Amino acid sequence: MIKAGIIGATGYAGGELVRLLLSHKDAEIKWYGSKSYINKNYYEVYQNFFEIVPDKCMDDNLDELSEIVDVIFTATPQGYCSSLLCSKILSNCKIIDLSADFRMKDTEVYEKWYGIKHKSPDLIQEAVYGLCEINRKQIKDTRIVANPGCYPTCTTLSLYPLVKEGIIDVNTIITDAKSGTSGAGRSTKTDNLFCEVNENIKAYGVTDHRHTPEIEEQLSYAAGQNVTINFTPHLVPMNRGILTTSYASLKKETSYEEVREVYEKYYKDEFFIRVLDRDVYPQTKWVSGSNFVDVNFKIDHRTNRIVVLGAMDNLVKGAAGQAVQNMNIMFGLEExxxxxxxxxxx
Amino acid sequence: MIKAGIIGATGYAGGELVRLLLSHKDAEIKWYGSKSYINKNYYEVYQNFFEIVPDKCMDDNLDELSEIVDVIFTATPQGYCSSLLCSKILSNCKIIDLSADFRMKDTEVYEKWYGIKHKSPDLIQEAVYGLCEINRKQIKDTRIVANPGCYPTCTTLSLYPLVKEGIIDVNTIITDAKSGTSGAGRSTKTDNLFCEVNENIKAYGVTDHRHTPEIEEQLSYAAGQNVTINFTPHLVPMNRGILTTSYASLKKETSYEEVREVYEKYYKDEFFIRVLDRDVYPQTKWVSGSNFVDVNFKIDHRTNRIVVLGAMDNLVKGAAGQAVQNMNIMFGLEExxxxxxxxxxx
Amino acid sequence: MIKAGIIGATGYAGGELVRLLLSHKDAEIKWYGSKSYINKNYYEVYQNFFEIVPDKCMDDNLDELSEIVDVIFTATPQGYCSSLLCSKILSNCKIIDLSADFRMKDTEVYEKWYGIKHKSPDLIQEAVYGLCEINRKQIKDTRIVANPGCYPTCTTLSLYPLVKEGIIDVNTIITDAKSGTSGAGRSTKTDNLFCEVNENIKAYGVTDHRHTPEIEEQLSYAAGQNVTINFTPHLVPMNRGILTTSYASLKKETSYEEVREVYEKYYKDEFFIRVLDRDVYPQTKWVSGSNFVDVNFKIDHRTNRIVVLGAMDNLVKGAAGQAVQNMNIMFGLEExxxxxxxxxxx
Amino acid sequence: MIKAGIIGATGYAGGELVRLLLSHKDAEIKWYGSKSYINKNYYEVYQNFFEIVPDKCMDDNLDELSEIVDVIFTATPQGYCSSLLCSKILSNCKIIDLSADFRMKDTEVYEKWYGIKHKSPDLIQEAVYGLCEINRKQIKDTRIVANPGCYPTCTTLSLYPLVKEGIIDVNTIITDAKSGTSGAGRSTKTDNLFCEVNENIKAYGVTDHRHTPEIEEQLSYAAGQNVTINFTPHLVPMNRGILTTSYASLKKETSYEEVREVYEKYYKDEFFIRVLDRDVYPQTKWVSGSNFVDVNFKIDHRTNRIVVLGAMDNLVKGAAGQAVQNMNIMFGLEExxxxxxxxxxx
Known part of the structure; x- marks a missing residue:
């Protein structure tokens, strides 16, 4: 039985981790860390866990925690994990960090887009970007997984085969993304109030959303060259779900069958990636609560562009689910x- | 392994039965009955089941089906099950009927409220009303379970201890209920269109909703006398969830502790009924996707009335979940x- | 041209006042008071007013304001208006207070339910409860209007004819109310976040909501006797709208036509109260953005109770619209x- | 007083025409055409008009209607208006057609994308595309206005200055559009049910939506060359609103100020087009119920692309509002x- 601790257990991603780990036969939660609710019953924060979770919220003590668990999930703001992580903790347990701290290899990029100094640059090389379907092998052997961002997971997985196989011109990629509101977290800002989000749609972070460099880095690895993209996220009046609509020019005229084959090559045996039937396009409701990513594409022969669609649950495959998938890989369990x-x- | 067949597998309750049975370790679905979609892949009707359910939709053949399965769930319109059920079928397999056909013992009441002639009145006596927490023993031994309606489940379970113990004056009961829109089914009526439901709330079936006599019959058994209630359902702009707010006069001045004790007496050991902490009131989102019913109450000493609240997922405990719970009881599995x-x- | 000032112009009710006064041919807004946004362009707080309102937000200075306007609307928290109002201000201009400060004649009741000391009890007698259809005459001559609460407006107007005419037993009244989320205001509480409200319904303020004594006082005047009711509000995932479902026992058997006649007597000539056709029940979407209150009823002969439904837009007839209606009456304009x-x- | 008739008065766009014309001081509705509801009170179809519209629904008789009104609005399915319109009707009154029948000058394009034969190709040349801000002069003198589609209005208006002034490479335009569900009309399809739309987002008409050639034709006129675009609409869980996010490559490096100036040149004096302040992006809720189009842009210097955002109410500026604006222009009223x-x- 793997003993798991969660730091940041009372955010939405933290709550989802709890939901998923509770139904995991080989893991048990030993620590519900939440600085804001110390000593409060966890179920009082999330009454869905009433009579299910008897534990109290604990402080965010990474050192102490590392001695009693096998793995720590940090579902915390940027800068938290990197400012506390050290070799002593890593000698005690594995870390799956749901923040952006270890996602990018270049600290300059991190510091520019996030506006914080990176506190443990020495650990970056060791960290593995936990996009399970792509980096499965390296995840198996690492002590630190940088759990991917929600948008990057959906965008990268849906474009990966096209980029890797050189089907599209990588410098024409435009991703227009739409997310449910749980992606904005549980912090109390006017912008996240029901009346501001409901019956409304808006773009945000236009040209400067922090997930842009993360997507670019991953696509660059796949392409073997520098990739620069346009990325625009939108806030949609729903709780869960991300849909990414990506556009790119095909390098040459290509048939449906050729592209389909490329997707099959990479994803045929991937349990969590479902390439839908021809002319069926992903909908976020079809993956709600699950770890699936649904993918499909359509070629526009008039413009020689391809439209690629991806849908997933931002709290599952986009956060807690992928974190558990990473844990499974790191501990040699069934993925x-x-x-x-x-x-x-x- | 229990072999199950579903008639009406492409309605919302049918789809939820599929979701639940897929994760049931002792049951497998052998028949996805859907007259409207015969020979179509089931996942094409509900793409959430893509790469999970490979089966095709079958005709609604109760006879043929009864020979190959252990239990049939009929998630069909009123009148369907009662018009086809016969002793031959019942000698082959057990029936869990999600319609109203076998819920009321008095065919006159059924025929008056539903406006259809009952086609197999001889089987009514044998049928057991499948409100699991109340009728567990009889369910164990029957061949026909009448799976309770969504509103009656939530209303009856939340009021039961008070009625059974004579705490309230049963002829003062008023239940004001609120339901998500999946309760209206998947039929294409103008009233169920997104734009008609969203940003809107309305009452319907005022004084004449069909669940009224069903609730009254069950509360009458508990009270040992005839109970007549006011019941008003409302349509709420959400997919899932029922909240019932019931009002009744206390027979005499009663303290919080006395009432709490009554609830504990009946529900302390019930896994699926959660009596919330004092001053915490049920919310539908806290039970979403689960088989729980959350219950609580508050005494208004100014009026000597009690307000009783119940919340559940109308598609789970209010339909498919309770049906599976009934199956578990009928087949001697862990409930x-x-x-x-x-x-x-x- | 009536010169109007608004204190609390950046709350939801304040914003609605602006929307309504902008289309009022005989009024103009001279002061957009908002302590939190002083010197900020008003349209930056609510971009719907971009290129429509060029003004900046001003401080909440009641004294200064009273010298330059004819009427002040205070859309402020409880306690604000009563702590600042004085005869000097009242000699300068009229006051329409959207808070609860002057709604109840008995300061003890106010102080008990609101938990604040009343700072200007001497002005309470002069204040008129601005339920326009009922108190039109007194409103005409007062300097202070206590603009009614949202729930009390809908509840009282829908029950008034029955209470006034002695049709129902007033001590059996139970009101189950449902409100959109704008009723909770624009303050940033976790409970009001999109993800907490969406796909959810809950009761709140069970037995102790502050609008209870306000409704009781008004119904008591109508009844000529003390009225005590049960009142339970619910939060519904929509922006606007209140639906009240009230239940009461009929004093004697009464026909549809008799009750209908009573409603016609009081409301036939009321522009803003629409008594719907038989068997058509109010829906909040049918009054959205307007000052209408839709009302209807159904008699349940089985229980000899009547079910009374009322629907209105909580920000219009439930707040800003009724405030403007009061202004119209106070200044002798077309109502x-x-x-x-x-x-x-x- | 202009006498107006509406054919298709019971669709969502028809209902919105009624709402707008009721508040128009120089127009009155003489005919509520609705084949499906002949002789039914109009308010019974839309109870928001209770006690406001006393008229009954009439047959869709274009000939008879043309003799009693000055203008006919046809809010009907494609093919209706073109199959009935003739010179006799046009000699009696003006026509504002909200369908696509007269939007495209090339019948081949119409017939290919809509799959219907055009029945009055001879009238196409006379018809003017009613994008008011662009074609104001021609609208003034025509008898037939082809009222633009919702997506084309928002897309074209937001891109027009850039295309007209040659700022962007027109063959790189990609428009990713998001619409509320009222755009899908009031027809009863499973896809439009509340439970299918709520908590969901999906793309539809990928690469082949019918509004594509309409946008392309208008942008081609502006560009003075053939324009081919990618256009992908998405269905969003809200009633009203369209947001278009368009991407294009800048022909050369361009500053914010230069682009801003171009927008000012075209839209500074346009009442209904609001170019928002720098870094403020359009939200559909800010224009809800109004005839405004909110526009803004951001240059991405990393990719040398521009992101252009437009928001409007699909039922107002995207349908009924623009139709009334066209009427105003055609009849020489204040626009x-x-x-x-x-x-x-x-």
Whole structure:
């Protein structure tokens, strides 16, 4: 039985980690860390866990925690994990960090887009970017997983085969993304109030959203060259779900079958990536509550561009689910263990 | 392994049965009945089941089906099950009917409120009303379970201890209920269109909703006398969830502790009924996707009335979940088997 | 041209006052008071007013303001208006207070339910409760209008004819109310976040909501006797709209026509109160953005109770619209002036 | 007083025409055409008009209607208007067609994208594309206005200055559009049910939506060359609103100020087009219920692309509002007459 601790257990991603780990047969939660609610019953913060979780919220003590668990999930703001992580902690347990701290290899890029100094640059090389389907092998052997951002997961997975196989001109990529509001977290800002989000749609972070360099770095690895993209996220009046609509020019005229084959090559055996039937486009509700990413594409022969669509649950495959998938890989468990939830519709 | 067939598998309750049975370790679905979609892949109707359910939709053939399965769930319109059920079928397999056909013992009441002639009145006596927490023993031994309606489940369970113990004057009961829109089914009526439901709330079936006599019959059994209530359902712009707010006069001045004790007496050991902490009131989101019913109450000493609140997921405890719970009881399985889904929030 | 000032112009009710006064041919806004946004362009707080309102937000200076305007609307928290109002201000201009400060004649009741000491009890007698259809005459001559609460407006107007005419037993009244989230204001609490409200319904203020004594006082005047009610509000995932469902026992058997006649007697000539056709029940979307209150009822002969439904837009008739209606009456304008907005559907 | 008739008065766009014309001081509705509801009170179809519209629904008789009104609005399916319109009708009154029948000059394009034969190709040349801000002069003198589609209005207006002034490479334009569900009309399809739309987002009409050639034709006129674009609409869980996010490559490095100046040149004096302040991006809620289009842009210097955002109410500027604006122009009224509704927030 893997003993897990969660720092930041009372955010939305933290709560989802709890939901998923509770149904995981080989893991148990030993620490519900939440600085804001210390000593409060965890279920009082999230009453869905009433009579299910008897534990109290604990302080965010990474050192103490590392001595009693096998793995720590840090579902914390940027800068938290990197400012506390050290070799002593890493000698005690594994770390799966849901923040951006270890996602980018270049600290300059991190510091520019996030506006914070990186406190443990020495650990960056060791960290593995936890996009499971792509980096499975390296994840297996690392002590630090940088759990990918929600948008990067959906964008990168849906474009990866096209980029890797050189089907598209990588410098024409434009990703227009739409997210449910849980992606904005549980902090109390006017912008996240029901009346401001409901019956409304807006773009935000236009040209400067922090997930841009993360996507670019991953696509660059796949392309073997520098990739620069346009990325625009939008806030949608729903709780969960991300849909990415990506556009790119095809390098040459290409048929449906050729592209389909490329997707099959990479994803045929991937349990969590479903390439939908021809002319069926992903909808966020079809993956709600599950760790699936649904993907499909359409070629526009008039413009010789391809439109690529990806949908997933931002709190599952986009955060807590992928974190558990990473844990499974790191500990040699069945990769789908605790993650076979059937999507809930409607 | 229990072999299950579903008639009406492409309605919302049918889809939820599929979701729940897929995660049930002792049951497997052998028949996805759907007259409207015969020979179509089931996942094409509900793409959340893509790469999960490979089966095609089958005709609604109850006879043929009864020979190959152990239990049939009929998630069909009123009148369907009662018009086809016969002793031959019942000698082959057990029936869990999600319609109203076998819920009321008095065919006159059924025929008056539903406006259809009952086609198999001889089977009514044998049928057991499948409100699991109340009728567990009889369910164990029957071949026909009448799976309770969504509103009656929430209303009856939340009021039961008060009625059974004579705490309230049963002829003062008023239940004001609120339901998500999946309760209206997947039929294409103008009233169920997104733009008609969204940003709107309305009452419907005022004084004449069909669940009224069903609730009254069950409360009458508990009270040992005839109970007549006021019941008003409302349509709420959300997919899932029922909240019932019931009002009744206390027979005499009663303290919080006395009432609490009554609830503990009946529900302390019930896994699926959670009596919340004092001053915490049920919210539908806290039970979403799960088989829980959350219950609480508050005494208004100014009026000597009690306000009783109940919340559940109308598609789970209000339909498919309770149906699976009934199956578990009928086949001697662990009652919670396949039903321990943690509620999903947000 | 009436010169109006608004204190609290950046709350939701304040914003709605601005929307309504902008289309009022006989009024102009001279002061957008908002302590939190002093010197900021008003349209930067609410971009719907971009290129429409060029003014900046001003401080909440009641004294100074009273010298330059004819009427002040205070859309402020409880306690604000009563702590600053004085005869000097009242000699300069009229006051329409959207808070609860002057709604109840008994300061003890106010202080008990609101938990604050009343700072100007001497002005309470002069204040008139601005339920326009009921108190039109007194409103005409007062300097202080206590603009009614949202729930009390809908509840009282829908029950008034029955209470006034002695049709119902007033001590059996139970009101189950449902409100959109704008009623909770624009303050940043976790409970008001999109993800907490969306796909959810809950009761709050069970047995102790502050609008209870306000409704009771008004119904008591109508009844000529003390009225005590049960009142339970619920939070619904929509921006605007209140629906009240009230239940009461009929004093004697009464026909539809008799009750209908009572409603016609009081409301036939009321522009803003629409008694719907038989068997058509109010929906909040049908009054959205307008000053209408839609009302209807159904008699349940089985229980000899009547179910009374009322729907209105909580920000219009429940706040800003009724405030403008009061202004119209106080200044001798056409009562419907600036308030003939056709409801917006969908 | 202009006498107006509406064919298709019971669709969502028809209902919005009624709402707007009711508040128009120089127009009155003489005919509520609705084949499906002949002889039914109009308010029974849309209860928001209860006690406001006393008229009954009439048959869709274009000939008869043309003799009693000055203008006919056809808010009907494609093919209706073109199959009935003739010179006799046009000698009696003016036509504002909200369908696509007269939007494209090339019948081949129409027939290919809409899959119907055009029945009155001879009238196409006379028809003017009613994008008011661009074609004001020609609208003034025509008898037939082809009222633009919702997506084309928002897309074209937001891109027009850039295309007209040659700022962007027109063959790099990609428009990713998001619409509320009222755009799908009031027809009863499973896809439009509340439970299918709520908590969901999806793309549809990928690469082949019918508004594509309409946008391309208008942008081609502006560019003075053939323009081919990528256009992908998405369905968003809200009633009203369209947001378009367009991407294009700048022909050369361009500063914010240069682009801003171009927008000012075209739109500074346009009442209904609001170019927002720098770094403020359009939100659909800010224009809800109004005839405004909010526009803004951001240059991405990393990719030398520009991101252009437009937001409007699909039922107002995207349908009924622009139709009334066209009427105003055709009849020499103040262009903003009856259209100065302040947007409703929240």
């Amino acid at each position: 789908t263990s605790g993650l076979k939830h059937v999507p809930m519709f409607p | 919670t088997s396949g039903l321990k889904h943690v509620p999903m929030f947000p | 419907t002036s600036g308030l003939k907005h056709v409801p917006m559907f969908p | 903003t007459s009856g259209l100065k509704h302040v947007p409703m927030f929240p």
